[in-house]
Amino acid sequence: AHVHRSNLAVRSCSHRFAWKQKRTMSAEASSGSFRLGMCQMAVGDDKIKNLQTAFDAVRQVTAEGAQVVMLPEIFVCPYDMQGLPAYAEEVPDRLEDAKEGVHDYSVWIRKIAKENKCWLIAGSIPEKRD
Numbered sequence: 001a002h003v004h005r006s007n008l009a010v011r012s013c014s015h016r017f018a019w020k021q022k023r024t025m026s027a028e029a030s031s032g033s034f035r036l037g038m039c040q041m042a043v044g045d046d047k048i049k050n051l052q053t054a055f056d057a058v059r060q061v062t063a064e065g066a067q068v069v070m071l072p073e074i075f076v077c078p079y080d081m082q083g084l085p086a087y088a089e090e091v092p093d094r095l096e097d098a099k100e101g102v103h104d105y106s107v108w109i110r111k112i113a114k115e116n117k118c119w120l121i122a123g124s125i126p127e128k129r130d
Helices: 047-063 104-116
Strands: 002-009 018-020 033-040 068-070 119-121
Touching: 033 047, 047 068, 047 104, 104 119
Parallel strands: 033 068, 068 119
Antiparallel strands: 002 033, 018 119
16 A cells, blocks of 8 residues: 655545544644545455555554545445446444444444544445435
8 A cells, every 4th residue: 555644734624434533633633734644555356355455554654643544535446337336335324333244344444443543534435325
């Protein structure tokens, strides 16, 4: 995984898959600036291997001080519009309702953010809709 680092000052960051796992951030972060880790990774056909690669990349940038981490678009499967339905999962309304085996992406994303004590913007994932 390639890792890009940057210091940014922003007013707000909002995304459906941005989950905060820490109750408080440093005084520097609360004043409007934070350390951002951007992860670029090779993606293959194995979704669990892709999730593990993402986990390793997040672990690396948070160890280097990132407080907010961005994963790439479609980081869990190959970017192939015809193949996306095979990887699609239901996304629960509340992250707390995510169940392993049903909502694997949501479970892993939550686990990655929680264990690395960071905000995680998880790119995009193929979502199954009713």
